[in-house]
Amino acid sequence: MVAPLKVGIAGLGTVGTEVVRLIEAQGRMLAMRCGRGIRVTAVTARSKARKRGVDLRGIAWAKSPLALATDPEIDCFVELMGGAGDPALAAIEAALRAGKSVVTANKALIARHGSRLAALAERHGGALNFEAAVGAAIPVVKTLREGLAGTTIQRVYGILNGTCNYILTRMEQEGLSFAECLKDAQRLGYAEANPAFDIDGHDTAQKLAILASLAFGTKVAEKAVYVEGISSIAPADLEAAEQLGYRVKLLGVAVRTAKGIEQRVHPTMVPKSSSIAQVMGVTNAVTIDGDGMPPITLVGPGAGGAATASAVVSDIADVARGTRSLPFGRPVDRLRLTTKAPMERHEGGYYIRLMARDLAGTAATIATRLAEQKISIESIVQRHPDAGREPAANRGKPLPVPVILITYATSEDAVHRALQAVQRDKVITGRPQVIRIEKN
C-alpha cells in the first residue's frame, strides 16, 4: 500500500475544522476509496489558543501559512484562509513551486490568479483543485473539468449566491421590499453586515469567471464579467414576472456568441418551468447547455461548513488517488484571453416596466418608439392602479400607471435608444426598469 497522503491545512475556521474532523472520522472509508490513507499532519491558523471542538493532538502547528506550504513533511497544502491576496496567494505559490498539490475553497483568489496558479501547478506537476470555490459540494467544477470532456458547451448559467436568492425568494413569496428582506437575511446570518459584495453581484461574478474558464477555455478573468446587482428589483417586478410566467433570479451567465464569450451577472427573468426557476432560498444551481443535448442542472447547497468541507475532502481524495486533471481542463497556454463583452451588443428578450403619466396616448407612444428600433413586443400589460391604495388627495388627478412589456429578442442598444426616446417624450415618470430574459 502506498504511504498515506500528508495534508497541511492553513485556516481553521468552520470549514477548516470540519475538514480536519471529516478526514479523521472517515479515515477508513477514504483509505478504501483512494487506495492509501489521508492524514492531516500539520495545520496553522491565526490563533493557536482558540477552542475549535476538534482534536489537534498529534498534528504539528506550523508557524505560518508559508512555512506550512513549504514543509517537506506535507504532500498536499489545503488553503482555507480566504482573501484574494497574501498570505493565501504567497503560500499557494510556494506550495506549487515545491511540487505539492494544492486544494483551496478560495473563489476570490482563483478568480483573480487562477490562470497563473494553474501554470505553476502544470509546471511543477502538482494538482490545483478548487471544487469548493463554486457551489460548495455541488460537483460543478468536476463536471465541467472531467464530466463533459468531449462535449462543446454553449452556455453555463446559474444561481451562485445564496444571499441574493434568499432575498429574491422572500420578496417573491411574501411581497416584501428588498430592504426588508436584506435586513432579515442579515439577522439570520445569510448576509454580511456589509452585504455589497453579495447583493451587487461580485461574489457571483467571481464564481462565474471560474465556470466560464472551465466551460470555454478562457483565462479566468473576473474583470471580463459585466456585473449588475439586485438592489433595484421591486416587488412590482416580481409580481409582474409571476403573472407573465417568469421568476426573477440573480444569474451568472457565460455564453458562447458569434462575438465571443459573453460573461454577465444581472437580475434575470427565467421561465417558471425551467429547472433554475425552481431553486429557492439559499440553494445554488448551475445549468450546463451542451451541444446537441438537453440541459444538465446541478442543484444544492452553495455554502455551509459541511457542504464546503465535503468538496474540499473530495479534492484531497483526488490528490491521494493520483488523479491529475488540468486545473481549468486544458493547458494554461491554450486558455484564451477574454475581454468584457459590451452589453450594448447583448441580444435577448427584455422585460420593461414603465410608469406611464397618462394612459391615453402613452401606450401608443411607447409602441411607436419600440417599433422605430425594430423591437417586437411579445406582450404588453397596462395595470390600473388599485383604487383602494389611492390616497384621497390624489382623487381626480391621474396617477402613473405601470406599463409592462416583454420584448422578443433584440439588442440592448435598441432597448436603450427606444427608452431614451420614450423619456424625451415625457410620457413616463421615473426611470424605466429593464430586466433581461434568459430562455431555457
Next chain:
Amino acid sequence: MVAPLKVGIAGLGTVGTEVVRLIEAQGRMLAMRCGRGIRVTAVTARSKARKRGVDLRGIAWAKSPLALATDPEIDCFVELMGGAGDPALAAIEAALRAGKSVVTANKALIARHGSRLAALAERHGGALNFEAAVGAAIPVVKTLREGLAGTTIQRVYGILNGTCNYILTRMEQEGLSFAECLKDAQRLGYAEANPAFDIDGHDTAQKLAILASLAFGTKVAEKAVYVEGISSIAPADLEAAEQLGYRVKLLGVAVRTAKGIEQRVHPTMVPKSSSIAQVMGVTNAVTIDGDGMPPITLVGPGAGGAATASAVVSDIADVARGTRSLPFGRPVDRLRLTTKAPMERHEGGYYIRLMARDLAGTAATIATRLAEQKISIESIVQRHPDAGREPAANRGKPLPVPVILITYATSEDAVHRALQAVQRDKVITGRPQVIRIEKN
C-alpha cells in the same frame, strides 16, 4: 507527449456512431484535456454494410466483439452492444483480463455482473467506467464515486426512467389515463413496443442497484431491489396528490436504515416543493442526501444519443488521462452483500385511496381500523362524486365515494393489516390504492 489512447468500439447503433463522431470532431479538445490523443482504431458491429453516416475509413473492422476486446492494438474497449449476457459479457471479461480498460453504457450488465467485473478490473489494473449506464450525461456515477468521497450518504433517490416520468407527467397535466399516455409515449418513441421493462420498474431497478452500490458500498444486486411499476396509477391519484401538495413519481430509492440498506422502486408521492417533484417529461434526476448537508440534485437527460455518447466519451477521457477510480468507489472485497429489504417492515407515510360504499359509517370504520394499528392520520378527504358525471340510472342509489388518507410515518405491515380489516368490514369496494410518501 504520451502515445494516443487506442479505442475499440463494439456496437455501432445511435450511441456507438455518435461516440465515433464525437472523438473525431473533438479530437483536438480531447488531446488538450487529456494530455494525449484519443483514437478509434477498431470497431465491430452486427452489420458491416449498414450506412451509419459516419466515416469509418482508416478504422479496422474486428471480426467479433471478443476479437476486438483482445486485440493487442487497442488500449480501451468500449462496449455499446447492450444485453446483460454474452457477447457483451464475455468481451468485457476478456478485455479486462487482457489488462485493458473498459467503458460501457450497459446498465443491465453492470447491475447483474458489476461486482465480478469490478474485481477483474482491479486485479488486472484496468478501469471499468459506466457513467452512461445511469442517467446518461448526468454525472451521477462520478459524483458518487469521486465527488463525495468523504461524505457518508444517507439516501440516494431519483427519477431514473424517462418513459415512466413522461407518462406520469402527461397523466398529471392532462388528466389522461395511464393507457392513453402509454400509447402516446409509444407513438413518440419514448416507450418500447413491449413497455413492461420500463413501466414495471425494472429499468429503474437496475440503475438503482448501481447507484446503491456506489453510495453505500453494497455489492450491486438487482435482485435486492423491491420493484413496483406505475400501471396501477389512476388520474384520481394524481388529482388527489395535486390537492394535497404532492406529485407522483416513479422513484428508485436506496436508503440507509437501522435494518440495513433498503432498495426499492415504486410510485411515490413527493412534496411538490422538492427538487425531484419539478422534474417533468423524459428528464431524469437523482438526489443525494449526504451527512450534515442539504441535498444535492442532479437533473438532465436520462437517454438519447448525444447525452449517452457524451458520458461515454468522458469515461474514455478519464482512461486517457490515467484516472483510475475503483469501479464502485471501493475495493470489491470491501463491498458488502445486500439482501432484499422486506417491504412489510418499510416505514414511512402513506397515501391511501379507498372507494367507500356508503359515506355515513365508513369514515368512522376506516379511522377505527387505522387507529387499531396505531396509524395516525395526517389528513382525510372525502369527496362527493361530481353530480354532473353521475349517470341518470344511478340517481337515488348511493355511489361509491372516494376517501383519501395521508398517514404519518408508520410501518407497511400496519397499513396492510388495517386495510385488510377495512375490506373484511365490507365498507369499501374494489382494492385500496396505496402509494408510499418520500419526504425531502
